[in-house]
Amino acid sequence: MSNVIREPRPVVRKLLARPQHEGLGATVRRSIGRFELKYFDPFLVLDEFSVSAPAGFPDHPHRGFETVTYMLQKLRKRDCPLEMPRFEGTQKGLQLWINLSSKYKMIEPRYQEMNSKDISEAAKDGVKVRVIAGEAFGIKSPIHTRTPTMYLDFTLKPGSNIRQPIPLSWNAFVYILDGEGTFGNSRSSPVSAHHLLLLGLGDGLEAWNKSSKLLRFILVGGEPLGEPVVQYGPFVMNSQEQIDQTIEDYDNYTNGFEKARHWKSESTIVFGY
Structure with missing residues (x-):
């Protein structure tokens, strides 16, 4: 990619992300996915989060988009007898939701982790x-x-x-x-x-x-993407019919939600760094 810039991009809009409570005691500054800016194609949500134990985000379902979670500091792990690791101090990071095109909305989930x-x-x-x-x-x-x-x-x-x-x-x-x-x-x-x-x-x-x-x-x-967006919480599809089907799939633990029956959330946030 060339470093020559012929037409610098101007700033066309400025928004201040104010803190709000989210999840179980977490603090989030949401800049995309709020009332004033619900969608910026292909981006659905941008959150700057701050979490201190035992606060966190419980397990929840997703369909129709991919997320990128970027920790802004190293996590300090402490010993804990539970299966889910716990971390000390306040953890800060960003989470970005990126919409998926219609051909990828039903693909199998995947996870990519990268250390600092x-x-x-x-x-x-x-x-x-x-x-x-x-x-x-x-x-x-x-x-x-994918996008x-x-x-x-x-x-x-x-x-x-x-x-x-x-x-x-x-x-x-x-x-x-x-x-x-x-x-x-x-x-x-x-x-x-x-x-x-x-x-x-x-x-x-x-x-x-x-x-x-x-x-x-x-x-x-x-x-x-230039495609229709119909969102119901963490479900993002192209039509209301697809949203209705997604809710039915989740309620019945089918079509990708088979493991939801056994989810057990803890009041903590866990991301690799």
């Missing part, structure tokens, strides 16, 4: 990037998503800037984790943490850190 040391990483000119999905600075992620997606974690030192290409036809957004930055236009006002920035048309993102502190944000882009 295995995430592709590069740095130059005061900028560090971790490539969760897609490509940046000439390095690629081994993670594969073509880029997911990049950037950290910019004071005074640095980036120019990151994005496929022209893709939708893309920025979510700021720490610090404040200037995006799209060097004369724009800086934007601070917990803001979601929807990017307009163009072939790449330009961003600057004009502050005296580190700036950290994720850049996410994906190929739009």
